[in-house]
Amino acid sequence: MSTDKILFDRVSKSFPVRATRRGTAGAVTALDQVTLGVRPGEFLVVVGPSGCGKSTLLDLLGGLIPPTGGQVLVDGRPVTGPGLDRGIVFQQYALLPWRTAAGNVAFGLEAKGVPRSERAEKIAHHLDLVGLSGFADRYPHELSGGMKQRVAIARSLAYDPDVLLMDEPFAALDAQTRDSLQDELVRIWARTGKTIVFITHGIDEAVHLGQRVAVLTSRPGRVKQVIDIDLGDRDAVEDVRSTDAFRHHRHQIWTLLRDEVRAAQAAEGAAGSRAAHTGAAGGRTPAVAGADARRGTPTAADPEEARVG
Amino acid sequence: MVDIVERPTRLAAPTAVPDAVAAPEAPGLTGRLLGLGARVLHRSVAIVALAAVWEVAPRLGLVDRVFLPPLSEVLVAWWELLRSGQLAEHVGASLTRSLAGLGLAVLTAIPLGLLIGWYRPLAELLSPLLEVFRNTAALALLPVFVLILGLGETSKIALVLYACSWPILLNTIAGVKGVDPLLIRSARSMGLNHLRLFQKVILPAAVPTIFTGVRLAGAYSILVLVAAEMVGAKAGLGYLVNYAQYNFAIPDMYSGIITISAIGLVVNQLLVALERRFSTWRVDVSAG
Numbered sequence: 001m002s003t004d005k006i007l008f009d010r011v012s013k014s015f016p017v018r019a020t021r022r023g024t025a026g027a028v029t030a031l032d033q034v035t036l037g038v039r040p041g042e043f044l045v046v047v048g049p050s051g052c053g054k055s056t057l058l059d060l061l062g063g064l065i066p067p068t069g070g071q072v073l074v075d076g077r078p079v080t081g082p083g084l085d086r087g088i089v090f091q092q093y094a095l096l097p098w099r100t101a102a103g104n105v106a107f108g109l110e111a112k113g114v115p116r117s118e119r120a121e122k123i124a125h126h127l128d129l130v131g132l133s134g135f136a137d138r139y140p141h142e143l144s145g146g147m148k149q150r151v152a153i154a155r156s157l158a159y160d161p162d163v164l165l166m167d168e169p170f171a172a173l174d175a176q177t178r179d180s181l182q183d184e185l186v187r188i189w190a191r192t193g194k195t196i197v198f199i200t201h202g203i204d205e206a207v208h209l210g211q212r213v214a215v216l217t218s219r220p221g222r223v224k225q226v227i228d229i230d231l232g233d234r235d236a237v238e239d240v241r242s243t244d245a246f247r248h249h250r251h252q253i254w255t256l257l258r259d260e261v262r263a264a265q266a267a268e269g270a271a272g273s274r275a276a277h278t279g280a281a282g283g284r285t286p287a288v289a290g291a292d293a294r295r296g297t298p299t300a301a302d303p304e305e306a307r308v309g
Numbered sequence: 310m311v312d313i314v315e316r317p318t319r320l321a322a323p324t325a326v327p328d329a330v331a332a333p334e335a336p337g338l339t340g341r342l343l344g345l346g347a348r349v350l351h352r353s354v355a356i357v358a359l360a361a362v363w364e365v366a367p368r369l370g371l372v373d374r375v376f377l378p379p380l381s382e383v384l385v386a387w388w389e390l391l392r393s394g395q396l397a398e399h400v401g402a403s404l405t406r407s408l409a410g411l412g413l414a415v416l417t418a419i420p421l422g423l424l425i426g427w428y429r430p431l432a433e434l435l436s437p438l439l440e441v442f443r444n445t446a447a448l449a450l451l452p453v454f455v456l457i458l459g460l461g462e463t464s465k466i467a468l469v470l471y472a473c474s475w476p477i478l479l480n481t482i483a484g485v486k487g488v489d490p491l492l493i494r495s496a497r498s499m500g501l502n503h504l505r506l507f508q509k510v511i512l513p514a515a516v517p518t519i520f521t522g523v524r525l526a527g528a529y530s531i532l533v534l535v536a537a538e539m540v541g542a543k544a545g546l547g548y549l550v551n552y553a554q555y556n557f558a559i560p561d562m563y564s565g566i567i568t569i570s571a572i573g574l575v576v577n578q579l580l581v582a583l584e585r586r587f588s589t590w591r592v593d594v595s596a597g
Binding site: 063081082088090096108159 | 489491492494495497498501509514
């Protein structure tokens with residue numbers, strides 16, 4: 001345990017829910033007693049059904065919100081706020097539209113207090129690392145989605161955090177761009193040796209990127225299982241996604257997620273009627289009840305699921 | 310009052326854009342000149358028609374030429390005013406007042422707006438007051454300003470300051486509040502403190518919205534001032550128009566009116582250009 005770079009130690013987080021016409025104010029538990037360790041230099045992927053608190057996990061780690069219970073440790077020290085030892089890459093890039101690509105990379109360096117004389121070299125190096133050397137003077141609106149996300153990654157890497165937190169960073173990109181950025185991220189990770197925590201809802205993406213994949217349950221989020229991904233030598237095969245190992249892991253995660261996705265859907269259906277009246281416990285009870293009810297009865301899977309299984 | 314001011318400024322903004330955008334598209338030099346000529350013609354037709362009607366209608370006796378002299382007579386009177394130096398005196402007096410008021414409004418309303426936009430408690434405290442004042446026509450308060458500050462320059466500049474403060478203040482508040490929360494989250498994740506967050510994210514993000522406020526205020530400054538000068542002044546364009554009417558110097562009155570619209574147009578164009586200069590990234594985003 002002491003060797004963990006990051007440790008979620010029985011972390012819980014609940015959000016207050018404001019009163020509506022149909023129900024009283026209460027609280028929704030997003031994360032419940034999550035315990036999860038990340039080793040130094042590891043690429044850990046967190047997957048879970050939508051609304052399971054994946055992003056909350058990342059906000060807690062980033063120090064943007066405090067946990068309701070338990071603590072998040074980085075290098076054995078509890079997280080008390082945001083810090084430059086952790087860099088966050090957001091799904092919607094979060095680039096400053098009035099700054100060029102180089103200016104955006106400079107932003108993180110300014111935040112860190114890197115002397116002006118050293119900035120130019122770091123900016124050039126990191127733009128080069130993400131393959132955007134020729135685009136230093138372009139404004140975000142002149143760049144494609146994939147390029148924007150590259151700039152955002154360069155910005156986070158430039159101030160040299162130990163940990164890179166990525167919140168569904170490729171979810172808004174088209175399939176080809178996503179594939180190439182995934183490959184590049186693995187390459188950058190191998191070159192920089194950063195510890196990466198990557199949030200996604202894509203099973204393929206999780207298997208492709210992660211050394212380990214943590215599967216979360218639907219609300220309230222708990223760690224259902226952590227799976228070690230072993231794809232052999234990635235460089236040995238041309239298309240890693242078509243290997244048996246890849247398919248095996250993919251099915252493994254899909255099976256784990258299937259029940260959770262159903263539970264989440266059941267909870268959404270129930271949320272309208274039951275959750276609204278039960279108040280404080282409402283956010284949680286139907287989810288669990290729904291999950292238990294459905295687990296024993298395998299219903300017909302939708303086309304996407306049928307194809308995957 | 311608000312409507313009268315806002316209409317011309319809103320019209321002026323989009324008309325300026327096609328010029329800049331369309332120009333590079335035209336092919337050869339001849340084609341470009343023809344295109345330019347056609348556009349100039351197209352855009353000046355309405356103005357030329359107005360001038361023609363103004364010139365012809367009084368001559369044909371369609372309107373009383375005592376009350377609406379032909380445009381050419383008005384222009385002769387305008388030229389006389391310009392040569393005698395009277396026009397320069399009035400324009401100088403008016404511009405000094407409106408620029409002083411506008412400048413003071415920029416200096417006070419922008420910092421105040423930034424504070425109100427940033428500190429929620431202050432916003433909650435002041436917003437009822439702001440609602441009351443911004444819905445009170447500035448000119449309705451003119452007598453109050455005259456009573457308290459007298460008939461001199463102070464009351465006029467104060468009235469301009471008052472009228473100009475609202476668009477600047479409200480736009481600044483809106484600009485600060487409208488900053489993309491994701492940018493704030495991202496900057497916070499890098500450990501920026503409040504001051505630097507404000508300096509590096511909030512302020513640059515709000516600049517275009519603030520400038521829209523300044524542009525509106527520019528139009529307000531002239532409108533309100535002219536009205537104020539009609540009430541009690543010894544110089545200024547409002548005074549010129551009013552005084553000329555009292556003395557039945559009708560061409561002089563129209564000269565004053567023409568000058569006022571010309572200044573309004575020029576001020577607005579300057580502020581539009583300045584606004585565009587400060588918000589290239591936003592204009593491009595909305596276009597693309």
